[in-house]
Amino acid sequence: MNTTTLTSNPRHLILALVAAGAVGATGAGLITGHQARALTPTAPIVAQTPAAPGGALPSFAQITAQNGPAVVNISVTGSTKTAMASDEDDDEGQPAARQRRGPQIDPNDPFYEFFRQFGFPGAGAQGQPNVPTHGQGSGFIVSPDGLVLTNAHVVKGASDVTVKLTDRREFRAKVLGADPKTDVAVLKIDAKDLPTVRLGSTRDLQVGEWVLAIGSPFGFENSVTAGVVSAKGRSLPDDSLVPFIQTDVAVNPGNSGGPLFNARGEVVGINSQIYSRSGGYQGVSFSIPIELAAKIKDQIVATGKVRHAQLGVAVQEVNQAFAESFALDKPEGALVASVSKGSPADKAGLQAGDVIRQVDGQPIVASGDLPAWVGQAQPGQQARLSVWRQGKPLELTATLGDSSDKASKQARNDDAVGKGQLGLSLRPLDPEERREVGVSEGLVIEQARGPAAAAGVQPGDVLLAINGAPARNIDQVRTAMAKAGKSVALLIERDGNKIFVPVRLG
Numbered sequence: 001m002n003t004t005t006l007t008s009n010p011r012h013l014i015l016a017l018v019a020a021g022a023v024g025a026t027g028a029g030l031i032t033g034h035q036a037r038a039l040t041p042t043a044p045i046v047a048q049t050p051a052a053p054g055g056a057l058p059s060f061a062q063i064t065a066q067n068g069p070a071v072v073n074i075s076v077t078g079s080t081k082t083a084m085a086s087d088e089d090d091d092e093g094q095p096a097a098r099q100r101r102g103p104q105i106d107p108n109d110p111f112y113e114f115f116r117q118f119g120f121p122g123a124g125a126q127g128q129p130n131v132p133t134h135g136q137g138s139g140f141i142v143s144p145d146g147l148v149l150t151n152a153h154v155v156k157g158a159s160d161v162t163v164k165l166t167d168r169r170e171f172r173a174k175v176l177g178a179d180p181k182t183d184v185a186v187l188k189i190d191a192k193d194l195p196t197v198r199l200g201s202t203r204d205l206q207v208g209e210w211v212l213a214i215g216s217p218f219g220f221e222n223s224v225t226a227g228v229v230s231a232k233g234r235s236l237p238d239d240s241l242v243p244f245i246q247t248d249v250a251v252n253p254g255n256s257g258g259p260l261f262n263a264r265g266e267v268v269g270i271n272s273q274i275y276s277r278s279g280g281y282q283g284v285s286f287s288i289p290i291e292l293a294a295k296i297k298d299q300i301v302a303t304g305k306v307r308h309a310q311l312g313v314a315v316q317e318v319n320q321a322f323a324e325s326f327a328l329d330k331p332e333g334a335l336v337a338s339v340s341k342g343s344p345a346d347k348a349g350l351q352a353g354d355v356i357r358q359v360d361g362q363p364i365v366a367s368g369d370l371p372a373w374v375g376q377a378q379p380g381q382q383a384r385l386s387v388w389r390q391g392k393p394l395e396l397t398a399t400l401g402d403s404s405d406k407a408s409k410q411a412r413n414d415d416a417v418g419k420g421q422l423g424l425s426l427r428p429l430d431p432e433e434r435r436e437v438g439v440s441e442g443l444v445i446e447q448a449r450g451p452a453a454a455a456g457v458q459p460g461d462v463l464l465a466i467n468g469a470p471a472r473n474i475d476q477v478r479t480a481m482a483k484a485g486k487s488v489a490l491l492i493e494r495d496g497n498k499i500f501v502p503v504r505l506g
Contacts, residue, residue: 058210058263064224066265067140069166069195071214071258073221074137074150074173074187076158138215138258139163139187140197140267142297146171146189149293150257151272152178155185163189166222177300181241181308181375181403183272184288184296185257197259200266202245202289205229213249213271215258225250234286235368236273241308241375244286245269251285260287269293292376309377309400312343314427315367318355321431326355327391333357334367337427338474348385348398358386374400422481422488422505423450426463426474437462439493441472455503457490464498465491 137154141147148163155161161173171189178185205211212226227249234244245260251271260269269287276282299306315334323331333355339345350356356364359373360383377383379402387394425447434440442462445452463471466480467488481488487504 060212060224060226063212063261063265064214067197067259067261068214068222070141070197071166071222072139072141072148073164073216074139074154074257075162075164076135076137076155077160078133078157079131079159136216136219136254137256138254138271140259141194142196142199144192144194144196146191146194147301148173148187148189149270149297150185150187151270152180152183152185154257155187161187163187164221177304177306179296179300179306182288182292182296183242184270184293186297186300197267198265199290199294200262200264200268202232202268202291205232205245205262205268207231210263211247211249211268212261213251213255213258214261215255215271217252217254219254230284233369233372235366235372236286241371242288242292243369243372245289247285247287248283249285250281252281295376307379308403309374309379309381310344310403311374311383311398311400312340312345313350314338315356315370316427317367319430319432326388328355328388332363332365333388334364334370344398344401348396350385350387350396350398351389353389355388356385357388360384422503423452424448424457424463426477428473429462437493438496439464441470442493443471443474443477451503451505455501457492457501457503458494462493463490464493
């Protein structure tokens with residue numbers, strides 16, 4: 001998949017990975033969001049905990065006693081960049097001497113990456129010397145010979161990983177593999193006859209059902225929190241391949257990688273992310289379904305790596321205005337914004353403006369349902385697409401490609417909504433956004449990377465023109481970029497103001 005676009009304002013909320021001081025993410029990697037990533041048990045454990053009858057609370061104490069010993073604390077060490085004072089001004093135009101007098105952000109702070117990303121004084125900048133870092137997360141044992149599941153962001157960039165059991169034994173762990181696209185990692189410790197968890201199924205999980213998390217928030221090992229399932233199959237605006245379980249279970253830095261249990265004491269998810277205005281827990285947390293984690297685990301154990309399928313489209317939400325203009329009976333589906341040349345979607349005949357409504361008979365309600373489905377498929381698998389085109393239904397079949405294929409990557413770079421040397425991911429404004437922003441034309445900037453990000457271009461900005469040439473559609477952007485020299489001037493609309501941003505091209 002390429003970019004998956006949604007349509008609400010990208011500047012209001014924050015999506016946070018929740019690993020206290022996780023190496024690489026330095027605790028909690030944060031990104032702005034728009035609106036809100038079967039193992040066979042091999043050791044016998046005590047009898048299954050029955051669900052509580054009549055809506056009564058399940059026995060949290062019994063679930064914890066049975067499964068707590070199989071939940072582990074994960075400590076990681078590595079290195080990160082930190083700021084050093086000099087006599088020169090920093091990137092924000094702040095004298096370094098003033099920065100020395102101001103508060104300094106501890107690189108181990110769980111929100112250090114947030115402060116660094118948004119230029120807060122005292123947060124380290126890239127290009128500075130490395131300093132040691134330490135972080136913590138959670139995990140759970142899935143085989144008695146020492147296989148442990150956790151989040152990929154917990155062990156990202158780690159040079160040393162230590163797993164601590166509830167009996168206080170510690171083991172140095174080997175990272176067998178990690179998949180950033182689904183945020184799943186598999187560790188191996190050298191031990192035998194270990195306690196294990198029992199794994200359940202999200203198919204049987206119901207919205208409103210009680211669930212329980214065990215982990216190490218802020219380093220407090222084997223802490224227990226409980227809540228209910230808020231939603232299933234939730235897609236997030238980070239190009240995620242995961243149909244998340246949403247809950248109101250309290251999840252904080254250090255809970256990352258820990259298990260989410262149902263009322264029968266079975267693991268149904270891996271706690272992964274929170275959604276918040278502040279960066280801290282505010283009642284919304286997300287877990288990776290255990291079936292998806294099992295598929296990733298099996299690939300890692302077998303080959304040491306993970307293959308993901310690719311369709312080759314950029315999609316966006318279908319709102320009521322789109323539904324009315326396309327003569328849809330309801331605002332559901334994934335609107336195809338662009339199709340990569342030579343991709344499986346292109347070969348299948350998909351076109352920009354198509355609305356994908358079903359894949360292999362599975363309804364696509366929100367646009368994020370499509371990348372979640374493709375993310376769980378395998379390269380080479382055929383996908384039957386139910387498409388709505390110009391007021392009529394259409395059936396297409398695509399043979400999914402491999403997202404790691406070099407040709408696919410090249411197609412994305414050339415055709416994925418302006419991601420070339422400028423570093424922008426773009427999509428058209430929908431009618432409601434035109435009214436809100438007060439412009440009749442332009443392209444919403446979904447992501448900014450490379451030269452554009454370095455120049456200060458932000459997600460949510462509206463691109464109006466490049467070097468004076470209008471940017472009404474992607475083809476005009478490509479034409480303007482083909483004529484560009486070493487730099488371009490972007491006309492941007494931001495918060496009601498039009499500004500020019502000079503960008504030196506890479």
